[in-house]
Amino acid sequence: MTAKTKTEFDEASHTYKINRFEVPSVTTVIRDLLPGFKADPWYLERGSANHACYQALALNQEFEPDERSQPNIDAWHLWRKSMMPFTFEQVEMQVYSRKYMFAGTLDAIIKKDDSIFIIDYKESLSETDRYQLGAYAIACKEYGIKVKKGFGVGLSKGKCKMSEVYNLDVYGQKFLALLSAHNIRMEHGKTEDDK
Numbered sequence: 727m728t729a730k731t732k733t734e735f736d737e738a739s740h741t742y743k744i745n746r747f748e749v750p751s752v753t754t755v756i757r758d759l760l761p762g763f764k765a766d767p768w769y770l771e772r773g774s775a776n777h778a779c780y781q782a783l784a785l786n787q788e789f790e791p792d793e794r795s796q797p798n799i800d801a802w803h804l805w806r807k808s809m810m811p812f813t814f815e816q817v818e819m820q821v822y823s824r825k826y827m828f829a830g831t832l833d834a835i836i837k838k839d840d841s842i843f844i845i846d847y848k849e850s851l852s853e854t855d856r857y858q859l860g861a862y863a864i865a866c867k868e869y870g871i872k873v874k875k876g877f878g879v880g881l882s883k884g885k886c887k888m889s890e891v892y893n894l895d896v897y898g899q900k901f902l903a904l905l906s907a908h909n910i911r912m913e914h915g916k917t918e919d920d921k
Contacts, residue, residue: 860897
C-alpha cells in the first residue's frame with residue numbers, strides 16, 4: 727500500500743473501503759458466483775466468536791470463551807499440536823488490493839519448516855476455500871508478503887481436518903477471474919440474490 731492509500735473497515739456492516747470507495751470482500755465475490763452454503767446470522771455470529779477465540783489462542787491472550795465454542799477450541803488445540811513446530815507470522819490480518827480493488831481479512835499466516843502458508847479456519851471445509859486463500863495471497867503481495875501455499879483448517883465438534891495444500895498462484899488467478907465476473911454483474915445491477 728502506498729502512503730496515499732487510505733483503507734477502512736466497518737465492522738458493523740462488514741464493508742471495506744479503499745480511498746473511501748467501497749470494494750467487494752473476498753467472500754462476497756465467492757458467494758456471488760460459486761455455489762455454497764449461505765449461513766444464517768446465528769451461524770455467522772458463532773463463526774465470529776470462534777475466530778475471536780482462535781485469534782486470542784494464537785496470540786496467547788486471555789479470553790472468556792462461550793461454552794458453545796469449546797469444541798472448536800479443543801479442535802484448534804489438536805490442530806496446533808499436529809502442526810508443531812511452527813510460528814504465527816500474522817493473525818486476523820486485513821488485506822487490501824489497491825491494484826485489483828478488493829479486500830478481506832485472512833485468518834493467519836504461519837511459518838513452518840522455512841515455508842510460509844496462509845491458513846483459513848472453517849467450521850467445515852469447502853471447494854471454494856482455495857479461491858479465498860488465492861485472493862489473500864494476491865493482496866499480501868501488495869504488502870511485500872509473498873505466499874505461494876495455503877490450506878484450510880476445519881475445526882468442528884472437537885475434531886480438526888486440514889485440506890490439501892493449495893498452489894496460491896493458480897487459485898489467485900482463478901479468483902481474479904471470479905472478481906472480473908462479479909464486477910460485471912455489479913455493473914449490470916445483479917447481486918448474489920439475483921441468480
